[in-house]
Amino acid sequence: MNEPVEIIKGLWTIDIELPANPLRNLNTYVVKAPEGGRNLIIDTGFYRPECLDTLMHGIEVLDLKPENTDVFLTHLHPDHVGNAGYLAKLGYKMIMGALDYDLMLFGPDARWRDCMELLQSEGLPKDMFEKIRQNDESVVYTSGMFEAQKVYNGDMLHYGDFDFECILTPGHSPGHMCLYDKNSKTMLLGDHVLFDISPNICCWACMHDSLGMYLHSLRKIKTYDVVLPLPAHRTTGSISLNDRIDALLAHHERRLNEAVGIIGREPGLNAYEIASRMKWRIKADSWALFPPSQQFFAQSETVAHLDRLFITGRVTRKRDKSGVNRYFLPK
Numbered sequence: 001m002n003e004p005v006e007i008i009k010g011l012w013t014i015d016i017e018l019p020a021n022p023l024r025n026l027n028t029y030v031v032k033a034p035e036g037g038r039n040l041i042i043d044t045g046f047y048r049p050e051c052l053d054t055l056m057h058g059i060e061v062l063d064l065k066p067e068n069t070d071v072f073l074t075h076l077h078p079d080h081v082g083n084a085g086y087l088a089k090l091g092y093k094m095i096m097g098a099l100d101y102d103l104m105l106f107g108p109d110a111r112w113r114d115c116m117e118l119l120q121s122e123g124l125p126k127d128m129f130e131k132i133r134q135n136d137e138s139v140v141y142t143s144g145m146f147e148a149q150k151v152y153n154g155d156m157l158h159y160g161d162f163d164f165e166c167i168l169t170p171g172h173s174p175g176h177m178c179l180y181d182k183n184s185k186t187m188l189l190g191d192h193v194l195f196d197i198s199p200n201i202c203c204w205a206c207m208h209d210s211l212g213m214y215l216h217s218l219r220k221i222k223t224y225d226v227v228l229p230l231p232a233h234r235t236t237g238s239i240s241l242n243d244r245i246d247a248l249l250a251h252h253e254r255r256l257n258e259a260v261g262i263i264g265r266e267p268g269l270n271a272y273e274i275a276s277r278m279k280w281r282i283k284a285d286s287w288a289l290f291p292p293s294q295q296f297f298a299q300s301e302t303v304a305h306l307d308r309l310f311i312t313g314r315v316t317r318k319r320d321k322s323g324v325n326r327y328f329l330p331k
Contacts (some may be wrong), residue, residue, distance in 0.1 A: 002032065004058045008184060010230065012161045014058035018043040018079055022282075023197075023233045028055060029188055030290055032062055033160035034115075039069040040159040042179070042188055044083035046141035050132075052083055066091030072157070073148070073230065074190030075173040076100040080139045085144035095157070096147035097168065099175025101148050103206065114205035117144060119296070122203075122303050123270030123324050131292040151177070162186070169221065171214020172199045175209045178221065185227035187241070192217065193229065195237040195244055197281075198251055202300035209311050211304040215252060218245045252305070256314070258304050260329070263315055267328045274303035274327065 002015040007029075014028040033042040040298050041064065046049035058071075071088075073081050073096040081096075081104070084190065088094055094103075103111065116129055151157070153168035157179070164179040169192045179188040191199045201214050222245055229241040237244075255278070259322040269277075275298045284290050290298065306327060309315040317325045 001057050002054055004061050007230070008186070010034075010162070011184075011186070012058075012062060013230075013282070014055060014243055015109060016051050016054045017316050018046060019048070021046075021051050022080065025233060026051070027230065027232055027234075028058065028066065029230060030062055031159040032064075032163055033068075034094055037068075037160055039064050040162075041069060041071045041075055041087075043080040043190070044071065044087060046079055046137070047082040047086060047143040048141055052086065053276065055083055069196070070095055070159075070180065072096070072099075074188070075176040076104050077173065077191070078141045080190070080232065082141045084148075085142065085146045088146035089144075089195070093150055093174075094146050096204075097166070097175040097177040098150035098170075099178075100173055101150050101169075101175070103174060104145065111219060115300075116323050118203060119299060119303070121270075121305075121319075121323055122299065123272030123300060125227050125272070128292055128295065129246075132140055132296045141194060162187075167221065169217035170207065171210055171217045174204055174210075174304040176217075178225055182225075185225050187224060187226045187229050189229055189231045190223070191232050193237070193241065193244055193248065194231045194233050194247070195229075197236050200301055201224055201252075201304045202297065202301040209307050211252065211308040212311065215249060218248060221245070242293070254261050256309060259302065259309060260314055263278075268326045270324050270326055271303045271306055272299050274306070275299040279301060 002014045004014050008011050010032055012030040012032055016026040016028055018025055026045045029042040033039050045055055070093045084094055151166045155166040157164040162181045162288055164181050167178040167180055169176045169178050172191045176190055176192055177192055178192055201211050203331055204210050226241045229236055264273050280298055282294055310317055316328045316330055319327055
């Protein structure tokens with residue numbers, strides 16, 4: 001059982017293992033306020049025994065009681081909100097960005113339907129639908145819906161010695177939020193910036209050009225003076241936040257160029273076919289051996305890049321007789 005670790009005075013982390021998941025872990029952060037103040041937990045992990053046991057052990061060690069502790073959720077993905085429903089039933093108050101919270105109110109079935117309709121129009125084989133649905137983490141590893149205080153870009157949250165600015169950073173999710181404390185120059189990044197893996201940037205039915213919004217959000221947080229960047233997964237490594245942002249910007253430019261190259265060589269492919277030809281960091285010898293969930297993420301990220309290319313005029317697309325988009329280079 002991992003013990004909580006103090007990073008700087010008043011700010012702790014609980015290392016929660018994410019079993020059988022390429023992300024490996026979730027860094028749950030905790031602001032431990034002086035006696036009489038309110039504490040803050042940031043993100044909660046999957047609703048599964050391994051994650052919940054570690055979270056509740058950390059809560060017990062740090063003496064975080066419902067009557068003096070709130071929970072902030074950076075975004076709607078199940079590795080972040082999975083235990084929120086459980087904690088809410090215990091009496092903990094939830095706080096979440098308004099956009100992602102409103103999306104959660106639609107429920108996983110509606111979000112899933114919209115997502116699948118979009119991906120099928122981009123070439124996802126129909127037989128993949130149920131394979132992916134059976135392992136949908138947003139259903140399997142969450143503990144139910146919960147009430148939350150909604151926050152917006154620029155809102156301030158005061159806990160212990162920290163005065164956090166809520167920063168809307170859409171891209172990884174439509175309403176992703178980071179928290180920034182000016183005094184300590186600390187930024188809680190959620191999944192907006194990760195240091196040894198790249199955040200997955202998917203397409204969303206409600207957010208056209210998710211990659212474009214993500215790139216804008218990356219440049220947005222470069223304007224903040226950050227000494228201590230704290231990502232939600234793994235470690236910060238040895239480079240600065242701005243250097244990592246530059247690396248992510250360059251990474252996505254390479255991916256855009258890779259997609260253009262594939263379309264140039266094989267005009268008329270759909271997004272699923274383009275995804276199968278792109279390079280991915282996954283332990284599988286071929287696209288056919290990718291787990292269905294990883295094919296889903298790969299195709300969704302490919303669509304996000306194709307949307308950006310289409311919006312910027314670098315590719316064209318045409319819907320075929322079966323209703324699937326096909327991609328070409330401009331003449």
